[in-house]
Amino acid sequence: MHASPYVVCEHCDAVYTRRPLGRNERALCLRCGAELYRDQFADLQTMLALTVTSLIVFVIANVYPIVTLELQGVSSGTTLWGAIRATWDTGVGPVAVLAALTVFFFPLAQIVMFGYVLAALLRRRVPRGFIDLMHALRLMRPWSMVEVFMLGTLVSVVKIAGMASVKPEVGIFAFAVLTILLTVINSFDLRLLWDARGALDA
Template sequence: MGTSSPEALLICEHCDTVYRRRPLARGEVATCARCGAELERHHAMSTNAMLALILTSMIVFVQANMWPIVTLGLSGQHSSTTLWGVIIAMWQEQAKVVSVLVAATLFFFPLMKMLLLGWLLWFGKAGRRAPGFVPLMVALHRLGPWTMSEVFVLGALVAIVKAHTYFDVTADPGIYAYAALTLLITIFAGVDLRQLWDDLPERTA
């Protein structure tokens, strides 16, 4: 590699193979020739665009948790509930482990991820690293697999279809808000957050 600067190199985080970085075209993904792991994606979204996407996701997230997700009707009686209504009902029915997992993966972890990203991007739009940049980036990497809104939406849709056998079921605005949130999360999943390490270099004295 000679005297190449660190910014010109890519290191595979799985097998430590070192590569010389080259510009990627739109849609291109660099992968490790040794282990096949993803090294880098094309930076298609700016810091300001990512911040706008996170703010939109937070608005939709609040709506999804405030609005009822489904209404069940039987013999002229109707009952609707929010996500937290379901979590509390599971807790009261002695399904405490499940209720904790649902609360963590559908509320606390996604909320934490959005708040951390919002904090980093708020400073990033000014071209500087936020306080606690390094540990927060590590925390975001750890939180990645634990946001499961898309699993909830698919499970809720299956449950609604099956419940039609016994109840009059109406999908409420909350489930549509979660569907929109899933779409936003899917869009953001295609963004390589590691670009922040390059876009926001550490300032030296």
């Protein structure tokens, strides 16, 4: 199944013929102004490298504490999971579940599945469960919120800086890097993976 010569605007249903783009060009819909497609920043190989990197950074971000707080000689640090557990323990379970899904499980699943699909396609194999993986990748995108969490840590740090001394730890830097990596991964057009899969049959 080949890449279609037509592009249909997802936002207004306008039909166009696909044209190759130059470096950094974007094709915009004439009618509604939405982006139809863009020149991709990276090829599959680069994306795989970024995905592997983000998996490593993800582990670092979750193993090390994000910040530690010191108050009258007592220090208290937290990792992401520490924050999720503490929230669960104070009786607002749904909030803990929401945080666990949007900052831990969805980003992790995204990284692993995206990496697997890329690795298989680069070896010219059809990934097992390709169709289901592609749907999962698409549906998880809006619910993966590492970047929002990153901003949340900054706000928290400033909020408590007045009452105790706050020390940034490895985790906060790892989350900052992860934010950038996931932003790149999430801006990758998944339709290119469908095209790469289609090219294997040809």
